[in-house]
Amino acid sequence: MKKKESRITRRRLRSSYVTSIISISLVLFLLGLLGLLLLNAKKLSDYVKENIGISIILKEGVKEVDIRRLQKDLDAAPYVKSTEYISREEAAKKLQEELGEDFIDFLGYNPLLASIDVYLFADYANVDTIAEIETNIGRFPEVKEVFYHKSLVHLINENVRKISFFILTFSALLFIIALTLINNTIRLSVYSRRFLINTMQLVGATNGFIRRPFLMKSIMHGLYGALIAIGLLIGVIYLAQKEFSEIVSFKDIEILGVLFIFVLFLGILITWISTFFAVNKFLRAQEDELYY
Numbered sequence: 001m002k003k004k005e006s007r008i009t010r011r012r013l014r015s016s017y018v019t020s021i022i023s024i025s026l027v028l029f030l031l032g033l034l035g036l037l038l039l040n041a042k043k044l045s046d047y048v049k050e051n052i053g054i055s056i057i058l059k060e061g062v063k064e065v066d067i068r069r070l071q072k073d074l075d076a077a078p079y080v081k082s083t084e085y086i087s088r089e090e091a092a093k094k095l096q097e098e099l100g101e102d103f104i105d106f107l108g109y110n111p112l113l114a115s116i117d118v119y120l121f122a123d124y125a126n127v128d129t130i131a132e133i134e135t136n137i138g139r140f141p142e143v144k145e146v147f148y149h150k151s152l153v154h155l156i157n158e159n160v161r162k163i164s165f166f167i168l169t170f171s172a173l174l175f176i177i178a179l180t181l182i183n184n185t186i187r188l189s190v191y192s193r194r195f196l197i198n199t200m201q202l203v204g205a206t207n208g209f210i211r212r213p214f215l216m217k218s219i220m221h222g223l224y225g226a227l228i229a230i231g232l233l234i235g236v237i238y239l240a241q242k243e244f245s246e247i248v249s250f251k252d253i254e255i256l257g258v259l260f261i262f263v264l265f266l267g268i269l270i271t272w273i274s275t276f277f278a279v280n281k282f283l284r285a286q287e288d289e290l291y292y
Helices: 002-039 041-049 064-076 088-099 103-107 127-138 150-191 194-202 207-243 253-284 287-291
Strands: 053-058 080-086 115-120 143-147
Touching: 002 041, 002 150, 002 207, 002 253, 041 150, 053 064, 053 127, 064 080, 064 115, 080 088, 115 127, 127 143, 127 150, 150 194, 150 253, 194 207, 194 253, 207 253
Parallel strands: none
Antiparallel strands: 053 115, 053 143, 080 115
């Protein structure tokens, strides 16, 4: 009979340990996803800003040599990330694809002019700086007009600020929720062994002696949970880089290293602190309080 009860107790403890580790790993996984988003937030905003294009419309009859020289001058500018020359024929082809019909046959000629699309570095992709760049580019004799969507630039910068604030607020809330979930999971685990704590006190064990195995077990649970969470994060990153290779990549060793160390450290720290306070609660509890 005692052996059967012992097997049932061990089975329940193993089940409790597995549940605790799974709960911790899922919470750490969510925190890791949030950390990945935060660490890549600037990279994401830079990616969006650097896809804002400025179209430089060239004058008719400009020689190819002058166009190439202008493009080289633009590439050498500190604010330019890349440039792309679009000839009249390429511009007409793109417009035909968008319209779905051949407008040249209808008009009898190609009214479009050659252009150079300029993509700026993220630090320069704001309304005030682009206005200065527009003035500078407009001084080139080959340039007829500089065109870009001012409202779009303003809208993107406004949305980046709003999204950054939202992410930070959401991060704080999720972190508090994660702490609460892990703390409750551990407190329930310790609660199931409250009578064991009381028995050890009755036979004269010190608080440090009683606390030590619980803390060691919590560190192991935090470590296992963190490793599972890191494995899940690696899977998510692997899938994400197929769609967003320019934003999320395994090549960002430093970012991923910081993230994984953060998850590992957080898993161990939170479980250790939660276990410490949970055990202390029952170390101070009176015997009749253990039944509530």
